[in-house]
Amino acid sequence: MSSFTCPNGHASTEADYCDTCGAKIGGSVAPSSPASALPASPASPVSPGSVGEECPHCGTHRAGAARFCEDCGYDHTTGKLPQLTEVLPEPVAPGQWTATMFADAAYFALNVADGVTFPADSGERLVTLAPPQVRIGRASSAKGTTPEIDLADSDPGASHNHALLTLNIDGVWLVTDLGSTNGTYINDDEQPLTAGQSRALKDGDQVHVGIWTTLTMHAP
Numbered sequence: 001m002s003s004f005t006c007p008n009g010h011a012s013t014e015a016d017y018c019d020t021c022g023a024k025i026g027g028s029v030a031p032s033s034p035a036s037a038l039p040a041s042p043a044s045p046v047s048p049g050s051v052g053e054e055c056p057h058c059g060t061h062r063a064g065a066a067r068f069c070e071d072c073g074y075d076h077t078t079g080k081l082p083q084l085t086e087v088l089p090e091p092v093a094p095g096q097w098t099a100t101m102f103a104d105a106a107y108f109a110l111n112v113a114d115g116v117t118f119p120a121d122s123g124e125r126l127v128t129l130a131p132p133q134v135r136i137g138r139a140s141s142a143k144g145t146t147p148e149i150d151l152a153d154s155d156p157g158a159s160h161n162h163a164l165l166t167l168n169i170d171g172v173w174l175v176t177d178l179g180s181t182n183g184t185y186i187n188d189d190e191q192p193l194t195a196g197q198s199r200a201l202k203d204g205d206q207v208h209v210g211i212w213t214t215l216t217m218h219a220p
Helices: 105-109
Strands: 098-103 124-128 133-137 161-167 173-177 197-200 206-209 213-218
Antiparallel strands (some): 161 173, 206 213
């Protein structure tokens, strides 16, 4: 199987965009916001079907050398769970949360994206957020990633394990960045979440991932 090296040093089985971090291969580093995005940590290539150690917090098998657990966000490097850095909002009445997902032209305009064209007529998609967790990323059989919100065919700037949405016991959804290359941004924040950092979300909040994907949260 052919192997390609992305600008961040990852070995990729895909020739256009890195199947680890989403960086464009054969060009400049893929989409990043004017605000400093998180640098990718070099990782060893993962052979198809490889299964790593179990997460000590939830028991999920580690995907190769992935830093964060796909299911709970546990940091295998620091041994810590995602940290909430703000006071939680008031508990939300029980019910089904949803999110409107769309290609956001305004967010795309803030990114540097050589050779990437904004999609035409992409439309909106209503996503049902099924508790307790919803993973955002790009599916890959080689990496063993199967996110509930799969951006593999819709946003080349998304990392395989980009972000994690988790419903807490008070009915509030939290978003955690999983060490993504291009960052996870909330609303109009100029700085992305740091790797492993969590933020509480309320009705109407927007989560920006990849190079143009925005999710608008809808409370019950």
